[in-house]
Amino acid sequence: MTQRPAADPNEKFSDYAHGEKLVSTAWVAEHLGDDGLVIVESDEDVLLYETGHIPGAVKVDWHTELNDPVTRDYLDGEGFAALMSKKGISREDTVVIYGDKSNWWAAYALWVFELFGHPDVRLMDGGRAAWIASGGEMTTDAPKRETTEYPVVDRVDAGSRAFMTDVLDHLGKPLIDVRSPEEYTGARTHMPDYPEEGALRGGHIPTAASVPWARAANDDGTFRSRDELEAIYTDEVGLDRNDDIIAYCRIGERSSHTWFVLRYLLGYESVRNYDGSWTEWGNAVRVPIVKGEDRGEVPGRA
Amino acid sequence: MSENLPESLQEIIDDFAALAEPDKLQLLLEFSNELPGLPERYADHPELLEPVPECQSPIFLVTEVGDGEQAGTEAPAGEDAEVRLFFSAPPEAPTTRGFAGILHEGLNGLTAKEILEVPSDLALKLSLNDSVSPLRLRGMSGMLARIQRQVKEKALG
Numbered sequence: 431m432t433q434r435p436a437a438d439p440n441e442k443f444s445d446y447a448h449g450e451k452l453v454s455t456a457w458v459a460e461h462l463g464d465d466g467l468v469i470v471e472s473d474e475d476v477l478l479y480e481t482g483h484i485p486g487a488v489k490v491d492w493h494t495e496l497n498d499p500v501t502r503d504y505l506d507g508e509g510f511a512a513l514m515s516k517k518g519i520s521r522e523d524t525v526v527i528y529g530d531k532s533n534w535w536a537a538y539a540l541w542v543f544e545l546f547g548h549p550d551v552r553l554m555d556g557g558r559a560a561w562i563a564s565g566g567e568m569t570t571d572a573p574k575r576e577t578t579e580y581p582v583v584d585r586v587d588a589g590s591r592a593f594m595t596d597v598l599d600h601l602g603k604p605l606i607d608v609r610s611p612e613e614y615t616g617a618r619t620h621m622p623d624y625p626e627e628g629a630l631r632g633g634h635i636p637t638a639a640s641v642p643w644a645r646a647a648n649d650d651g652t653f654r655s656r657d658e659l660e661a662i663y664t665d666e667v668g669l670d671r672n673d674d675i676i677a678y679c680r681i682g683e684r685s686s687h688t689w690f691v692l693r694y695l696l697g698y699e700s701v702r703n704y705d706g707s708w709t710e711w712g713n714a715v716r717v718p719i720v721k722g723e724d725r726g727e728v729p730g731r732a
Numbered sequence: 733m734s735e736n737l738p739e740s741l742q743e744i745i746d747d748f749a750a751l752a753e754p755d756k757l758q759l760l761l762e763f764s765n766e767l768p769g770l771p772e773r774y775a776d777h778p779e780l781l782e783p784v785p786e787c788q789s790p791i792f793l794v795t796e797v798g799d800g801e802q803a804g805t806e807a808p809a810g811e812d813a814e815v816r817l818f819f820s821a822p823p824e825a826p827t828t829r830g831f832a833g834i835l836h837e838g839l840n841g842l843t844a845k846e847i848l849e850v851p852s853d854l855a856l857k858l859s860l861n862d863s864v865s866p867l868r869l870r871g872m873s874g875m876l877a878r879i880q881r882q883v884k885e886k887a888l889g
Contacts (some may be wrong), residue, residue, distance in 0.1 A: 476864055477826035480761050493865045494753075530824070564801070 434524050435467045443555075445656040447697025451690070452555050452653070453526055455564040462486060467552040468523045468575075471558065473530040474683075482568035482577065484528070484561060488517045488575065492535050492683070496542050502706075504585065510546050511582040518575025521583075522550065522573035528554035528561060533645070533658035540688040541703055545585045553690065556652040563650065571588055590689070592702035594674045594710055597635065598717065601727045604669055606637035608688045613680070614640040627699040629712030632720040635678065637728055639667045643684040645693045659696055669698065678704035678711070738846050739746045741854070746857035754865050763833030764826040767819060774818055781820055782882065786874025789825030791832060794818045795879055797844055797886035808889030811845040814885055821876055828862060831872040834858070835879065844887035 438457040443449030453461075462485060463468055469487040474695045479489040490496065495513055496504055500653030503512065519525060525548060529536035536553055543551045555560065557586055562568065587593075592640070612618045616632030634640070646654055654658070663669050675698055677685040689703040712718055720726030737745070748756055772781055776793060781792035794880055796816040798809030817840045848873035851857075855872040 474825045475755060475825060476868075477761050477764060477830060478824065480757065481823065481826050483766075494863055499862065 446695040448694040451694040533557040589723035592704040608643040609640040633719040636726040678707040760830035764830035767833040767885040789828040
């Protein structure tokens with residue numbers, strides 16, 4: 431087996447529980463073209479990659495490639511194997527993902543890669559914007575990668591993914607709502623600037639703490655330091671080492687960002703992303719909802 | 733499917749329909765690249781453009797109906813008046829720019845009447861439903877609705 435590219439020795443990262451899950455733009459610039467390393471761009475905007483990307487980076491699109499086109503679900507093991515093979519990614523490769531919007535979609539893609547247990551997936555801190563700001567080269571040249579034979583590995587949702595029934599059973603344990611304050615209180619059912627999300631009810635899941643995802647990011651899209659993150663999630667929200675935690679947003683992309691922070695930067699062992707999120711909960715019949723700023727109480731169970 | 737769309741729009745719809753999936757995105761990118769920049773009178777006065785919050789990326793648009801007068805300053809231009817469209821969207825928002833490019837290519841220079849008759853589900857006729865997320869397509873519908881509202885005000889008063 432070829433040796434994996436070494437972790438980024440960056441000082442900021444070494445403070446994190448799993449700093450090896452992050453690399454800097456400088457690390458990527460230095461390791462571009464290394465054997466066993468594949469750079470993946472994953473954006474919200476389906477055309478952004480085509481306007482220019484890191485040389486050699488392959489595109490993985492959340493909507494057209496990671497989602498099942500019919501059922502509201504992700505690819506299955508065969509679909510993922512076919513996608514990886516087509517992209518020229520081997521099971522042994524180190525995959526470094528970056529993207530637009532402070533790496534929301536990159537974190538989402540990373541989370542999906544992990545449902546398939548891809549052994550080494552990392553994020554490039556700061557994403558696409560940081561790469562451009564660092565003066566990194568961009569190209570529109572299509573990457574040339576040989577197709578691979580990625581093995582069919584079953585997707586394992588347990589552990590990292592929560593479904594609505596899991597969340598109902600979870601009520602009373604920590605929930606993190608990473609949407610904007612207006613979505614949390616129910617003043618609106620969609621993100622500012624993202625209207626028409628299609629949720630019939632506004633508010634939040636009872637007892638969920640409101641921690642908008644962006645609090646974990648600096649203005650330049652990089653992650654905040656370990657100390658700053660501890661101050662938010664450990665001190666302010668009161669998450670305990672042994673807690674079983676679920677994060678949600680509206681379709682699971684912003685909460686993937688928070689999931690990454692909790693699982694890898696702070697090292698909480700049990701963190702799940704509820705990808706059904708508000709577009710499921712806010713449309714489901716007879717699930718409890720709390721409006722306003724209060725977290726609310728666990729409803730009595732019959 | 734036999735609605736009478738303006739020829740310019742019908743051509744675009746046919747072009748998209750004829751392409752395989754990855755090529756549809758390539759065509760959308762071409763529209764994005766070909767979106768004309770703003771003329772000076774708007775580039776220097778961004779406040780004259782209307783924001784389109786239905787889109788996920790910042791985009792602004794303005795219409796001129798008839799002989800170029802600004803909104804609210806003239807009598808209605810009438811339904812036969814020619815309409816010109818202007819858009820502003822950053823290069824980091826290529827999908828949004830692509831939709832603006834389609835609307836520009838398909839609608840610019842048509843009469844007010846022709847533009848007002850464009851069906852509101854235009855975005856769904858572009859065969860892009862598998863390539864572009866539904867939220868994005870709704871953004872394009874938002875642009876069209878705002879163009880039509882502006883044209884209606886300026887042409888019919």
